[in-house]
Amino acid sequence: MPAPLEIALVPMLKDNYAYLLHDAASGATAIVDPSEAEPGLKAAAARGWTITHVLDTHHHNDHCGGNLGIKKKAGAKVVGPAYDRARIPGIDIAVDEQSGFDFAGHHADVLFIPGHTKGHIAFHFPDSKAVFCGDTLFSIGCGRMFEGTPDVMWPSLLKLRALPDDTRIYCGHEYTEANIRFALSADPENAALKQRAEKVKTLRAAGQPTIPATLGEEKQANPFLRADAPELKARFGGKDRPDHEIFGAIRAAKDRF
Numbered sequence: 001m002p003a004p005l006e007i008a009l010v011p012m013l014k015d016n017y018a019y020l021l022h023d024a025a026s027g028a029t030a031i032v033d034p035s036e037a038e039p040g041l042k043a044a045a046a047r048g049w050t051i052t053h054v055l056d057t058h059h060h061n062d063h064c065g066g067n068l069g070i071k072k073k074a075g076a077k078v079v080g081p082a083y084d085r086a087r088i089p090g091i092d093i094a095v096d097e098q099s100g101f102d103f104a105g106h107h108a109d110v111l112f113i114p115g116h117t118k119g120h121i122a123f124h125f126p127d128s129k130a131v132f133c134g135d136t137l138f139s140i141g142c143g144r145m146f147e148g149t150p151d152v153m154w155p156s157l158l159k160l161r162a163l164p165d166d167t168r169i170y171c172g173h174e175y176t177e178a179n180i181r182f183a184l185s186a187d188p189e190n191a192a193l194k195q196r197a198e199k200v201k202t203l204r205a206a207g208q209p210t211i212p213a214t215l216g217e218e219k220q221a222n223p224f225l226r227a228d229a230p231e232l233k234a235r236f237g238g239k240d241r242p243d244h245e246i247f248g249a250i251r252a253a254k255d256r257f
Contacts, residue, residue, distance in 0.1 A: 002105045004128040007170070009209055010043045012036055015174045016062050017211060019132060020044055020051075021103070021125075028052045028104035031076075032123065032132045033172055035062045037069025044074075053103060056080035057134030058120040059087035063172060067091075083112070084119030095121070113160065115153025116143035124163060130212070131163060135172045139213040140196065141179035142224040142251065150248030154227065157247070161225050165216030176200050176210035182257045183223050186250055187232060192220035223250055 008020040012035040019032040020043060030053035034040045044051050051074040056064045058081065067089040070076050079101060082094035095101045101108045101123065111122040113136045124131040135143035136153075137160050145153050160169075180197045187193055196217060200210050219225055226232050227247035233239050236249040 001127060005106055005125060005130070007128070007130060008043065008047065009170075009211065010034075010040055011174075011209075012039050012066075013062060016172060017170070017174060017209070018066075019170050020047070020049065021055075021128075022047070022049055023104035023106065026104045030055050030079075030103055031066075031070065032170070033057055033063040033134060034066030034070060037066040037073065040066055040070060041073055050074055051076045054078045054090075055101075055103075055123055055132065056088050056091075057122060057132060057136075057172070058117045059084045060117065060135070063134060064089055081110075081112075081119040081121040083114075083121075084117070087119070111159055113156035115145050115148035115156045118147045120156070122160065124167070126164075126167075129164070129166050130168050130170060131160065131215075132170045133160060133172075136160065137169060137218070137222075137224075138171045138173060138179060139169065139176040139210055139218065140183050140193070140200075140222050141175055141254070142222075144255070145251065150244045150251065153251075154244040154247040157225055161215070161219060163215055165214065165219065167215040168212035169215055169218060170212050174209060174211065176213075177204050182254050183221070185257065186223045186235065186253060187226070189231065190221060192217070193223075196221045 006022040010018040018034045021030040029049040031040045032055045077092045078090045079093040080088035082096045085094045109124040122133040228243040
């Protein structure tokens with residue numbers, strides 16, 4: 001089994017995160033969801049790395065706007081969702097749940113998680129205990145349903161929730177502080193959420209990112225992963241309402257918040 005991937009966070013635009021994944025044995029380096037080319041190229045060069053692959057979770061420009069620039073300067077191969085092949089700039093390798101993706105000896109399970117967009121995927125590297133989930137799941141939040149509905153998005157979140165608790169989530173944005181403000185209004189008695197709020201406050205005051213978070217933490221504190229919890233069902237429609245409708249009600253409340 002290869003050593004776990006080295007993962008480096010790369011801030012982009014106002015609040016986006018891209019991620020460098022480096023395999024020390026081969027020297028292969030991937031970048032996940034680059035909004036723009038230069039920050040990723042510079043961050044790789046500063047570490048003595050050369051980007052060999054671009055991994056895209058979905059077609060939004062703030063996640064793939066850097067594809068062509070990185071491909072031109074580094075010769076990287078672009079990997080993205082087969083369903084959205086036509087909307088991913090420069091795509092070379094189209095992947096889905098059946099194909100998965102092997103990167104420098106590291107197998108990624110490709111998870112089809114539509115809702116934010118129709119073709120959204122995540123890359124789960126079990127040996128590195130990491131999932132790159134784009135804009136489907138945020139720390140203490142989830143993405144807007146631009147191209148989906150609650151009955152589509154909720155199963156996608158359940159697919160992510162089913163991963164091991166020690167999986168680190170690497171999402172597309174630094175939204176945690178704002179997400180917590182809403183979450184506390186939706187789930188005010190949640191002790192794990194209150195504890196997380198203090199931790200995040202300390203991190204942000206020090207100018208530190210709140211990502212990655214562990215899935216175990218999220219399962220306890222993220223209301224969007226807890227739509228089937230009795231206390232949230234009681235607040236958002238009652239125990240007899242289907243879970244996906246409870247999720248939809250929580251997301252609608254966030255949209256109005």
